[in-house]
Amino acid sequence: MSTSSPAFAVGALLGALSVETSLQRELAAILEREHQLLTAPSHEELMKLEVQKEAVLERVRIQAQEVKTCMQTLVQALSLPDTEAMSLTRLAGHLNEPDRTRLRGVQEALIALISSVQEQNRANDRLIHGALTYVTQFLNFMRSMVAGVPQYLPDGTIQELQQSGRLLALKG
Numbered sequence: 001m002s003t004s005s006p007a008f009a010v011g012a013l014l015g016a017l018s019v020e021t022s023l024q025r026e027l028a029a030i031l032e033r034e035h036q037l038l039t040a041p042s043h044e045e046l047m048k049l050e051v052q053k054e055a056v057l058e059r060v061r062i063q064a065q066e067v068k069t070c071m072q073t074l075v076q077a078l079s080l081p082d083t084e085a086m087s088l089t090r091l092a093g094h095l096n097e098p099d100r101t102r103l104r105g106v107q108e109a110l111i112a113l114i115s116s117v118q119e120q121n122r123a124n125d126r127l128i129h130g131a132l133t134y135v136t137q138f139l140n141f142m143r144s145m146v147a148g149v150p151q152y153l154p155d156g157t158i159q160e161l162q163q164s165g166r167l168l169a170l171k172g
Contacts, residue, residue, distance in 0.1 A: 005077055006074065006077045006078050006095070006099075007099075008077070009070065009073045009074035009076075009077040009078075010074060010095060010099045010102075010103065012070045012073060012074075013067070013070040013071060013073075013074050013091075013103070014102060014103065014106060015070075016063065016066045016067045016069075016070045017067060017103075017106045017107070017110060018106065019063050019066070020060070020063045020064070020067055020110060021106065021109060021110050021113060023056060023059055023060045023063055024060070024110065024113045024114055024117055025113060026056050027053070027056045027057070027060065027117050028113065028116055028117045028120060030049060030052055030053050030056060031053070031117060031120040031121055031124060032120060033049055034046070034049050034050075034053065034124050035120060035123060035124050035127070037049060038124060038127040038128065038131070039127065071086060071088070071091060074091060075091070078094050078095075080094060088103065088107045089104075089107070091103070092104050092107070
């Protein structure tokens with residue numbers, strides 16, 4: 001079988017999409033673990049997870065390039081015009097059964113998985129920003145407690161009080 005035949009190209013594309021699906025599942029698991037750590041924080045575990053997440057995201061980026069290459073190979077094997085960006089849906093439309101059904105099934109599963117990953121990422125983002133808002137408000141409260149009450153002069157200006165270097169360092 002020639003490496004430029006449509007059957008070989010379909011198989012390569014399905015294989016690349018299978019790897020993409022595996023990577024998305026791995027990312028989903030990492031984001032779920034991140035969610036658990038955000039709700040019961042362990043700073044060390046969260047930092048380790050961040051490194052893992054970045055590594056998986058890099059592998060996803062590389063795999064996306066592999067999928068594009070496989071799609072281009074299939075476009076060439078089917079002798080389709082290379083004048084426009086070909087989506088998986090359009091490409092599947094040019095295939096015969098059962099390849100069309102297999103490709104659409106993998107595509108639908110991948111879309112569902114990516115949607116799940118995006119939703120988990122949004123939930124984690126909301127948790128992180130909520131925690132950051134809480135910490136910021138707490139720090140502002142602490143700063144106001146350390147600052148004390150301003151002393152106004154008769155002309156409406158605030159009297160500058162001498163403060164120790166330690167208090168200035170705490171104020172930021």
